[in-house]
Amino acid sequence: MEGDLLDIAKRVAGMAQRGEQVEAYVSRNVSTEVRAYNGELEHLVSASSDGVGIRVIAGERQGFAYTGYLSDDSIAVTLAQARENAVFATADASVSMAEPDGIAAVEMDLLDSGLDSVSTEAKVDLALELERSARHGHRQIRQVDSADYADVISQEAVANSEGIAAYSEHSYCEVSVSVIAGEGSQSQSGSGFSVARGFDGLDLEKAAGDAVHRAVRLLGAGKPATAGYTVVFDPRVTATLLSVVSTALSGEAVTKGRSFLAGRVGEQVMVAGALVVDDPTDARALSADSYDAEGLASRRIVLVEDGRLLGYVYDSTSGARAGHASTGSAVRSGFASTPVAACRAVVLSAGGSSGTDGNVQVSNSGPGGVASGGVARGDHFGAVTSARNSGTVGGDLGDRKPGQNGTSGYGAGEIISAVGDGVYVQSVTGMHSGVNPVSGDFSVGVEGLMIRGGELAEPIREATVASTLQRMLLSIVGIGSDVEWLPANAAGQTIAISGMMLSGN
Amino acid sequence: MLIDPEVLDRVIDHALRNGGEFAEVFAEDRTSMSAVLDDRKVEELVTGTSRGAGVRVISGETTGYAHTADLSESGLMKAAEVASAASRNGSEQGHIRQVALEEAVASNPSIVHVDPSEVAKSRKIDLLARADDAARAGRDPITQVSASYGESKRAILVASSGGRLVEDDQVRTRFSVSCIALGDGGMQTGYETAARTTGFELFDDVEVEDLAAKAATRAVTKLSARPAPSGELTVVLASGGGGVLFHEACGHGLEADHIAKDSSVYVGKVGEQVAGSLVTLVDDGTLGGEWGSYGIDDEGNLPGRNVLIENGVLGDYMWDVERGRKAGRNSSGNGRRQSYRHLPMVRMTNTFILPGQDDPDEIVAQTPYGIFVAQLGGGQVNITTGDFVFGMTEAYLIEDGKITAPLRDANLIGNGPEVLMRIDAVANDFGVMPGTCGKDGQSVPVGCGQPTLRIQGVTVGGTAG
Known part of the structure; x- marks a missing residue:
């Protein structure tokens, strides 16, 4: 298999003419998707697709073309189109391809070789079992909207005329389930999932249990009163938030003045103690890869240390624009896309030092004037110790995943307890419509529960929480150790942020 | 034609060899070109091609789907085999003979003058x-x-065991x-x-x-914008800029797949008053030039002008082949898919509220305090609760009937069924906006539209008290 794709990529790169650079990115995905509904197989989709994206730079001008058809003829036409497209681009000394930089790739085993031999029947059975398990998870479950199994084995090869030749392969499996709980005339939905590299790593019980728990606990939800609060984010929400923040750390956004974090290297942009690392060489991350999408070795990048911004992530072109080497941070959304600089496997922790995921609490000793207006008890937060057992309060996430992350528990329970009075956000909507990583404006729809007296209280819906990203990063008052590795470019854990506005009635 | 009709005949036949009531070949050939100017430079010219076909087999409650980029007979036969394998799990067995393919003519409502x-x-x-x-x-x-x-x-080309062949x-x-x-x-x-x-x-x-x-x-x-207020306010949506509200507030909830699964707030509400009497909601894929229009949907059916809500009363849902088949009715021409790599499902086309009688300026003038939203960004809905958000990307305060200070971006949140009942003014103007709708991992182009209208009591998710 490797032979195939890397050979194609190298062959295309070898077609570079004098005075021209050529890069080929070839990918192939083989996937299965199963959905169970009402005790039966609803659909089974077997898919495989491949294609090549070809980039040409000639005379400081870049052109790109792609095809979803890997025949020699199709590749020849695509290369010709990329060349023609380059003619129309503006000359730009910064456009560049990766050149070998001597950094060795970290070898990781990201392909579960057993997945290939799992039968379709076994996959169907798993989805059916997931559906059953969710349906019977609680007496108030009215409906299992969908119960899915999905897997993909992906292969990527990239080669260019400057001597780059890289190949990697990955596998990924997921079960996900969405349920509806009902009580009287009210219905609430909840979803749960489990992800792994191989079939055997999937945890049905967790997926079904999460979905049921999340739907049932929202029953009876009402619209809260408008007020300022400390807000506690569920790990999934935190991952989404970090993912949005990470777009502002892209060298591409920064060099084009499209980031609220542009020009702020060396400044305190997060609360003291916060550490943000982008580490695609951490095999626990589902987005881990030995190489980036331009074929350079992936590397660990410390972006924020003790709350101070250290730098950004770059691909070759945005790096050249900023006078910085590529950080091995090129990503592509497929063979049809050109590479762009982006964070790949972001993890937030409260270690302070950049060594390990340390034990995790943040003292609220950020710079003076950190917004905490209208927040009850938020500023007591730094005093909470991390020595307590997980899950003593609220019976939430910490409860169900003790020890999973190899660190002693400082999870949702402790954070909720320390917040005292606030809002626990289980899920958000409108991240794409209400969060602006240029201006920093932040406003999202939320579902969750009020926190009263250090415990989870009544459920809420049809509300928003709002602030600005700038203020939120400086107002983090708790970072849990309950890190969850999610199918995203950021991991998440329970965090608390003070001084947010909850809008409702 | 992308594929020879005789080949299609044999592939559909092969797809039904394990049984099943319905088989279909969907073929697609797509070429695209884009160019981006950024930072004063023309940076990126991209051309691309993608071509392939998907074979679908429905047997009882089960759908099997497989696709291939190889449009030869052997490539299609292989896809047919994979797709039909799922139907062994289906409830009905036995080969049902297909009707011979007969080419139907579809005319796209949008006319292209300059390729x-x-x-x-x-x-x-x-x-x-x-x-x-x-x-x-x-x-x-x-x-x-x-x-x-x-x-x-x-x-695109669609050929099905019902005998339909259309491009x-x-x-x-x-x-x-x-x-x-x-x-x-x-x-x-x-x-x-x-x-x-x-x-x-x-x-x-x-x-x-x-x-x-x-x-x-x-x-x-x-x-010079100030932070948006927080809490419940009166909101006036400018024509065109706010159509996404109805796409989220009720459009998705009227898709028959959500109805069949009893996951929508609109289940069992046909014939009931679900919106204020000023509200008539239409989904129409036949409008020439609009972003969500087409000649056939991705199951080969003609789009329609489907009145979903008329004077506030729920008339019908939107249907695709599979949901229609189960309910014993025809598709409404709303079966769409992102590409040949995807299964079709019920999707909107151009969804809009019809104009009313009011003067748009008067609506603002008669609003003592509230928000005037000139442009909305994206939105999202929880089908089950009907709660939806949408982002405002250009908005102003209304004070004493006048549009005043600009506001920073924020999401608004509301409940679909409640918001529809709170529409108390609908103007005689109209506008449609293009957008991209995402559902279950698939994106398709859609249009959204409405006249200027006023809603009493939408929660504005700003930071100002």
Whole structure:
């Protein structure tokens, strides 16, 4: 298999003419998707697709073309189109391809070789079992909207005329389930999932249990009163938030003045103690890869240390624009896309030092004037110790995943307890419509529960929480150790942020 | 024709060899071109092609689907085998003989006068440069402009065991401008787009300078914006800019797959008053030129003008083949898919509220305090609760019946069924906006529209008390 794709990529790169650079990115995905509904197989989709994206730079001008058809003829036409497209681009000394930089790739085993031999029947059975398990998870479950199994084995090869030749392969499996709980005339939905590299790593019980728990606990939800609060984010929400923040750390956004974090290297942009690392060489991350999408070795990048911004992530072109080497941070959304600089496997922790995921609490000793207006008890937060057992309060996430992350528990329970009075956000909507990583404006729809007296209280819906990203990063008052590795470019854990506005009635 | 009809016949036959009531071949050939100007440079010209076919077999409650980029008979036969393998799990066995394929004629409501792929690339580049100049001209705070041109041509073919064989060519042309303005209080953004299912003649009607000026003005205006209020307020939506509200507030909830699964708040409400009597909601894929229009849907059915809510009363849902089949009725022409790699499902086309009687200026004048939303960004809905959000990207306070201070971006949140009942004024103007709708991991182009209208009591998710 490797032979195939890397050979194609190298062959295309070898077609570079004098005075021209050529890069080929070839990918192939083989996937299965199963959905169970009402005790039966609803659909089974077997898919495989491949294609090549070809980039040409000639005379400081870049052109790109792609095809979803890997025949020699199709590749020849695509290369010709990329060349023609380059003619129309503006000359730009910064456009560049990766050149070998001597950094060795970290070898990781990201392909579960057993997945290939799992039968379709076994996959169907798993989805059916997931559906059953969710349906019977609680007496108030009215409906299992969908119960899915999905897997993909992906292969990527990239080669260019400057001597780059890289190949990697990955596998990924997921079960996900969405349920509806009902009580009287009210219905609430909840979803749960489990992800792994191989079939055997999937945890049905967790997926079904999460979905049921999340739907049932929202029953009876009402619209809260408008007020300022400390807000506690569920790990999934935190991952989404970090993912949005990470777009502002892209060298591409920064060099084009499209980031609220542009020009702020060396400044305190997060609360003291916060550490943000982008580490695609951490095999626990589902987005881990030995190489980036331009074929350079992936590397660990410390972006924020003790709350101070250290730098950004770059691909070759945005790096050249900023006078910085590529950080091995090129990503592509497929063979049809050109590479762009982006964070790949972001993890937030409260270690302070950049060594390990340390034990995790943040003292609220950020710079003076950190917004905490209208927040009850938020500023007591730094005093909470991390020595307590997980899950003593609220019976939430910490409860169900003790020890999973190899660190002693400082999870949702402790954070909720320390917040005292606030809002626990289980899920958000409108991240794409209400969060602006240029201006920093932040406003999202939320579902969750009020926190009263250090415990989870009544459920809420049809509300928003709002602030600005700038203020939120400086107002983090708790970072849990309950890190969850999610199918995203950021991991998440329970965090608390003070001084947010909850809008409702 | 993408595939020989005789080959299609044999493939459909093969697809039903394990039983099943329905088999279909969907083939697609797509070419696209885009060009982006950013940071004053034409950065990225991209051309691409993608071609393939998917085979679907429905047997009892089970659908099997497989696709291939190999359009030869052997490639299609292989896909048919994989797709039919699932039907062993289906409840019904036995081969049902297909009806012979008969080619049907579909005419696309959108007429293409100038095939964009025949237009010189230099002319497209010129549009980008003109937009860049226009956005910056006389506006010092503008620090960054990104302009994007895109065109695509999608030829599809659908052949099914019901005997239907039909083709359609779908051409799309779009142009967008996004600007950043820098002021004392930080950066703000503005965006404007034009997108139609027509050819390059789009630019006979649309001046890229106008789009650029709108985007740039939006960003500059927001430099002096104040934080949006928080809490329940009266909201006036300007025509066109707010259609996404109805797409989210009720459109998704009226898709028959959500109804069949009892996951929508609109289950069992046909014939009931679900909105104020001023509200008539239509989904119409037959509007020439609109972004969500087509000649056939991705199951080969003709689009329709489907009145979903009439004077506040729920009339019908939207249907695809599978949901229609189970309910014993026809598809409403709403079966769509992102590409040949995807299963079709119920999707909207162009969804809009019909105009009413009120004067748009009067609606504002008769609003003592509230928010005037000139442009909405995206939105999202929880089908089960009906709660939805949508982002406002250009909004102002209304004070004493007058539009006053600009507001920073924020989401609004509401409950679909409640918001529909709280619409108390609908104007006689109208506008439609192009958008992209995401559902279950698939994106398709749609249109959203409405006249200027007023809603009493929507929660504004700002930070100001």
